[in-house]
Amino acid sequence: MTSRRNLSRYTGYFFALPYLILFTGFVLLPLFYGLTLSLFRWEMLSPLPAQFVGIANFQEAFHDNYFWQALGTTLRFVLLAMPPTIGLALLIAAGLRAAPTKRQSFYRAAYFLPTIMTISVAGILWRWFYNSEFGLFNAFLAPAGVKIPWITDVRWAMPSIVLMTLWWTIGGPMMALLAGLQNIPISYYEAASIDGAKPGTQFWRITLPLLRPVLLFVVVLNVIGSVQVFGQVYMITRGGPELSTRTLVQYIYETAFNNYRMGYAAALSWLLFVLIALFSFIQFRLMREQ
Amino acid sequence: MRLRRNQPSNQGMGLAGETMLALGAALFVLPIVLIAITAFKPDAEIVHFKSVLPQTATTGNFKEILGNPEEIPIFRWFLNSVLVSSAVALLVVTVSSMAAYAFARLDLAGKRWIFPLIIGTLMVPGQVLLVPAYLILNRLGWLDTPLALIIPAGGGAFGFFLLHQFFLGIPKDLEEAAELDGCSRWRIFWNVVLPLSRPALASLAIFTFVGSWNDFLGPLVFLDSVDKYTLPVGVALFQTSYYAEYGLTMAAAALCTLPVVVAFLFFQRFITQSVALTGLKD
């Protein structure tokens, strides 16, 4: 038995090595470099060389109103978008599971299709939808005398973004949850039915516990993704109106690629990372198997 | 051990349920259909939007995009995208499944701290890596080649995380049975675990393919030559940013999306639920 265990350890490395090499070279190394940048003041396209400034960038962030505004906007987005996305995805996945086999793949394809769209295309499309004077949605509402300021009013802008996000991103979690649901042996449900358990009970006692690993995966990734929301906001509102939808990643992007302040952008990225890590640890704790 | 299809025999859905499902599906697909229809309208008509269907249908938008191979080598871009995205999907599924299996089932020194580290990188915003990755790729001489788009993708944590969670959910009995039968680790992996994981593997392949296909920032920054561009990037770049040419944009969008839609519709057969076996005693 000893030889088998020893063998097993090397086997483990054999399996994991290719991935670990790629990971170290193209994720860890750049990551380390990128984070080190946060301790420097380095403005590209400036005749000044990079200067070590310690935590000055972080201090600037704490006093930067735009940073706090972007942070708040991001949190608002996550809170508005995550629950409906996961809830709806689960609902649709459950629906697909129960759908007749012949048509299931057809429906599934329909719900996943928006996810395939490139961000630039999806963004332009919805920006046209949301234009309050000449856009599609208001064109349909015009006969009723309703004109909604989808993306020109600060109260409507964020919900509009969330709506588009639902359409665009529900496909991913839905597919993962569907795969997870399909993994639960049908015999469990049949046995429970025989024992007289209602569908609600079946959901809480069978589905949810068995779905836990996949659900955790889906929720964690969705939150991580939501905290990094950028593409669709950039395309539809460009952070407006009045910077009310400018998320943290957009602020970082503009700092790095429009203002060329690489050191400060790196520090902001580091803060974003801390935020994400915080969220993830909380979630892992909450959903961990006892 | 009786194997049977893991599909509910009584369709507990009913007509009402399925109608809702179908309605939702139609709503989701509608904007995409709109793109395809709008691509056949002349620019002047799109701006007015008097009707959903084109009043004077035209292939002018498509002609303008497809008929200009010098400035818009669209077939070249298409091939590039197919090559890169397929390679990325293959690479990711291969290395991620092997590594995920190692972490889920095998002994590995340092597993307890390496795992959170890998998962932790999921939380890193992509922009942080962009500039350093560019410098590294420059050193390797991979810039302006497909390698710059393919190889780094293999290090992503998404596939690893997905498959790891999935492998955890597979009952150990099957693997233990094979081990007792004297199978090597590799054979257990290849002949037992992977077939059981087809839905997850297929899903990962599709996600990765689509993600790579739609990747904009990577090809933009790592490629220089026009004939090396991938499709979404090439198509996006030939437009100016001063005015929204809706007709061309929609036509370009239709062209970009069509291959992926077709591929998806074709490959999703492999994610059919009939593959999931119960493998338990009744």
Next chain:
Amino acid sequence: MLRMVKRFNAENPDIQALMQRMDWATCYNKLFVAGMGGRAPELFVVHTRAIQRFARAGFLRENDDLMSGANGIDLADLDANVWKGVEYHGKHYGLPLDVHAMGMYYNRKLFREAGIVDAQGTPRPPTNREEFLDAAKRLTIPGSGGRPDQWGFVFTNWESNIYTIMRQFGGEFFTPDYQKCIVNNAENVAALQFCVDLIRRYKVAPPPENFDSWIGFRQGKVAMAFEGIYMLADLQKQSDLDFSGAPVPQMGDHIAVWADSHNLCMRSDLSGEKLAATWRFIKYLSDNSLDWAAGGQIPTRPSRRNSPRFQQMSVQSAFARQVPYVNYLPRLPFIFEFQTEFGLALEKALRGRATPADALQVAQDNINRIIARDREANEAAGRGISA
């Protein structure tokens, strides 16, 4: 442009120019990243508003020696104010190819319907504030449901639209040494108030969507809009639109209009054959800038503008009448942050969320903070103040 490049390649077999087209945001980002890896192209186009930033970074090669050399260009055949735009610390860093000034596009059909025509029945575009307001009022037609079916005017690009009007009112933005931002002054406030009034008091313009409002003009629902000459190609696609171009009306005591230019710039490390070849290409494009005009641009070579061919391009030549008094955006290294602050102030005022004075004050404070930060960074690196 591609046709010009191909012609050049054909006529100059020893030089091959490869053109790449992309949108502006992408282009600048790519330039910046490419510069880091030493892979920037030999020749690229930079807007006048960005010249300062690239020149300060040592990214561009000056071209005064080439301009006065054997294969040079007569300075008299270049608009003086445009040429000054590419100057930095006494040297010039790009060759302006064009001046894309903003102008007024107006819908001739709507003008005729409203009776704003001259004796022959030709539509008469306004030339000053009174005529503009009068026309706008007559061209705004109420519709059912209390909202106009047709608007006299619409704000498309806030930044360029309102910058123009502010300069026409005589407002300044910075002290001459660029050490202090003074955007909150009486003239600018009055100009911004005038713009706000167009929406809220005179009600001749709808609440703004920024650039997307342009669709309204294309749909024929708006009579007048201020936009750059580069929008011409877009309008020409709208076959059912009867439009023309004219200089922007003079709303204040000064005459001014927003503009920017495309400048042909060279990488700073060019030398020898590469340099000569690149310069030949640049000169070729400039000499042939009439072809560039055909695509909806205004060449910055007076000799080209005086040609009959250009005079026949009605919109371009109408807009070109403004060249002597074009105003570029302030010359700043941190141009993007300025645009963000400025744009935010304009948006708040136009939407009625802040008074013009308050909005401009916030912008002024923030910009002064940025100036201080920039100065501090320069001093810390021992380079002194660098404007």
